[in-house]
Structures are given as C-alpha cells and as structure tokens.
C-alpha cells in the first residue's frame with residue numbers, strides 16, 4: 001500500500017511527465033474510480049497541466065480546467081501508459097499517463113481548478129513530516145496523549161502520510177518499542193524518532209525504482225533499506241536477535257526485542273497482546 005514515499009515518487013513522476021503539457025484526451029475507462037466531478041473531466045481537452053504534488057497520501061494534479069485528487073488505496077499506481085487495463089488515461093502533448101489498479105480501490109475526485117487545497121483541508125489531515133525538517137519536539141507535540149507510539153505515527157490526523165511500513169521501520173531505526181507510551185520517551189528519544197522517520201523516507205525516495213513503484217505487499221524481496229517489516233524471524237541487522245511479529249491495533253507490527261527497547265515494559269520480548277491496556 002502506498003505511503004508517503006511512494007505517493008511522493010508518483011507525484012514527482014507525474015510532474016515530470018505532464019507539467020506544462022496540454023491535455024489532448026482524457027479517457028475514463030472505469031467510471032467507478034471517479035468519486036466526484038465526472039462532468040469537469042469533459043473539459044479536459046486543451047487544458048494545461050500545471051503541476052503534480054503530494055499531500056498526505058493524496059496526489060494532486062493541477063490543470064487549468066480542474067484539480068484531480070487521487071488516492072491510490074491498495075494497488076493504485078500512476079504510470080506511464082502501457083498495455084495494461086487502466087482506470088483512467090490522460091494523453092498530453094508529452095505522452096500518456098494512466099492510473100492502473102488491480103484491486104480497483106483507488107479513488108479520484110475532479111474538483112474545480114485551484115480548489116484541491118480547500119478540499120484536502122476539510123479532510124482533517126495532520127501536518128506534513130516531510131520535506132520540512134521536523135525536530136523531536138514537533139513529534140512529541142503531535143503524538144502527545146496517544147496510547148502507543150507506533151499506532152499514533154499512523155494516525156493521519158496527527159501526522160500526514162505515514163502508514164504501517166514507515167511507522168514500523170522508523171520505530172526500529174529509533175530503537176523505540178512499538179507499544180511505548182509517548183510519555184516514556186525523553187528528548188533524546190524524540191530526536192531519534194524524528195531522525196528515523198526522516199532517514200527512512202529519504203532512503204525510500206533514494207531507492208526510487210524509476211517509472212513504476214513496486215509495492216512491498218505485492219510480493220518480491222523486501223527493499224534493502226527495510227530492517228524489520230515482513231522480516232519476522234530473521235536476525236536483526238543491529239544486534240542479531242530474531243525479529244518479532246505481532247498484531248498491534250489490528251495491523252502487523254515487526255520489531256527487534258533485542259535492541260528496540262526505548263519505552264519498553266520490563267519484559268518486551270513478547271508482544272503485549274492479551275495484556276490489559278491502560
């Protein structure tokens with residue numbers, strides 16, 4: 001499932017492929033993908049593409065005729081057009097771009113020009129952790145009051161764009177136990193978490209595979225910058241202990257019980273499932 005790094009890459013690609021081009025044709029192959037503004041898309045031919053950008057896990061394509069907001073959900077991808085079935089295709093003077101989506105869960109909203117920001121603001125999205133540099137105090141203020149740090153990282157109303165992979169890997173990099181309560185971290189712990197989120201996102205962006213994003217959940221080997229996600233049972237790269245896996249807040253969590261001890265209870269080798277949460 002695409003998170004901040006993947007959506008950022010797709011927005012950068014879309015910008016590189018279509019910014020300043022004129023739309024020649026826009027074809028909606030699967031009308032179910034368009035949640036709003038289907039009529040606005042009829043005005044696409046001749047419109048100028050201004051830019052593509054990311055906000056949270058949304059990609060926004062701004063044109064002179066409409067703003068297109070895309071949420072990729074599980075398997076949606078913005079690609080240079082190819083022979084696959086697409087849900088929507090845009091042919092511009094620079095070539096064709098398309099939304100492909102094997103599970104058909106992606107959503108598109110066509111909005112009047114220059115109205116995407118207001119639409120997104122109404123969704124209650126948290127502030128962006130990237131590309132702005134956020135320090136430990138910023139993270140402490142955002143996660144304050146949460147029950148546990150890792151699910152709070154994934155709460156889009158607190159911080160935008162972070163999903164299970166970024167949250168899981170950032171906790172490992174910062175040595176933060178996923179169940180740690182925010183009050184258990186000191187300033188050094190928050191600084192470590194701030195640096196961990198930033199470095200993981202930077203590594204994910206640097207590993208950008210080109211024109212098409214590969215999602216981890218599609219199978220294949222985990223990327224080299226992953227230390228724990230989907231690596232249960234393998235030795236920790238830092239301390240050699242086997243990576244553990246558990247369900248936390250209905251999501252898979254992976255962590256190292258040997259060296260990921262910031263904020264941990266006395267015996268963190270097992271997940272605190274079944275324990276009464278305070």
Ligand SMILES: [Zn+2]
Nearest residue numbers: 236239256259
């Ligand atoms: Zn370890």
